[in-house]
Amino acid sequence: MSESHPRLQRVPTHHGAGWASADQPTGWASGPGAGSAFLSASPRVSSGSRQALCLWLPTFELRLELIRSPELDSTSIALLSPGESTRRTTWQVSERAHEAGVRPGQLVSQAVSLCPSLTLLEPDPAHYDAAVNSMLELLSEITPVLEPAGRGRVFLGMDGLGRLFGSPERQAKRALRSLFRIFPAPLVAATRAGMSPGKFGAWVAAASARSGEPVIVGESGLTPFLARCPVSSLPVDPLIVQRLERLGVHTLGELRRFPEPSLISQFGDEGRSTLAWATGRRIDPVRPWHRPEPIRVSLDFPNPVGATETLHGALDRLIERALSRPTRRGRSVTGVRLGAQLEGGGSWFVETVLREPTAQRERIASPLRAKMTISPPPKAVDTLIVELTQFGAPGTQTGLFDRREENGRAAGGRELARGEVPPSLRDAVKELKLRLGHSPLYRVVEVDPWSRIPERRHALLSFDP
């Protein structure tokens, strides 16, 4: 088991070294599982894999762009932030651009004035997500317990793999080597790997690792290893990190000297978590990530479309098509993603999590339209894509009788007794007649309610308002 001393400048909070990204200062990237990679897990190991391997590909998206366009390798390049329309800022910048003073999060005008030869690239989220998906598919051959945390970072649960792959070093190297099957050598060479009990330890180990040389931290070595790590590696509010640094607390070892009540009085509940992480008491297992197969529908326009009304109309049609897919199997929708292939290359997407599970077109389309207004496609659209990504329980069925209350009591169905047909029922019959050719609904009518012969008392009368 090898252990290396964490090189503080390697921890991704320090943008001065290597390539930089405008992600949060702690480097928690966006994407599936981002932000919740550590915060959601409970301190108690209840399920999942305790032994975690973290594979981290810094500035993953920018590197993918360079693989796609190798001629840009010798130039200063910056990837633009996704999801902004008016004040475009830089998201990830190359080393050359960084040397010229360009920083992630800068306005494009500032960046160009600092580096006139800067090449600006439009992000292509569809391309990046496809790369992540192929990576996850590949890694699932090593372990079924995979938990992505952003696009360029994934945790692998390695419990019980010793007899299959050998020592932890061999396991980590095996995972790294497997990436050669889908990524070119420069991208794999830039991948860092760290292994430790719990995700936090694995992440810090990966952040302190050299390319191609995994850092392995054992159970007994976790506490001393964490003691040397900077406080900026903690997955907490950056303001807490700033305050700690101002107080002269730079490493987790220094943080440990404080009694828990003092930290709680200063930082609230996060103070408690901070200490639990710093001491290695908190071990967050890798939890398998469940990803339902999305339902994907797309529409190719004969000519690129920029008109919002046309895109809204296409969105409605696509949602209808997606909802009618048999693979939905009656499930309601809770997450949906709208994407586009843009004219001249590049892609764009917005996604939303619905407040309530629904299978109604309008309820799904409405938040997407709102997001589209805030963050419209930067260029004309060649292909519009709708993906239903998350599903809930089967859709709620509307009642045949409109539910009304009169004097605090349910009054649904009374109008029918009075000879009135509620609009919901009328619509239902109309739909059924269209589908079946006749109305399959009947109304129970009294014929001879006091008859001694049971079949004479009531009858069914065809209901066709």
Add this chain to the structure above:
Amino acid sequence: MSDAPGLRPLGRPRVVTVHTDEHGEPTHVRLPGKPARTVETVCEQWRIDDEWWRQPISREYRVVILDDGRNVTLYHDLLEGNWYVQRG
């Protein structure tokens, strides 16, 4: 009643196979499409004789409980001799 257009009587009787003992009491019932069941108890019994002036009806009803716990209303058509099951 059943001749009226769009009108379907509710609770139409269906023929069932019934084994009886020497006193004519049902002991086993085979409901349509189901295996035969033993009659555990006869809960209730009544007789209807009606409409003697046009098409006479003469039925002997029994509410029985079968060995699977099901509660079934049977009648014996005293004119035809057939057994029927009927919902109340």
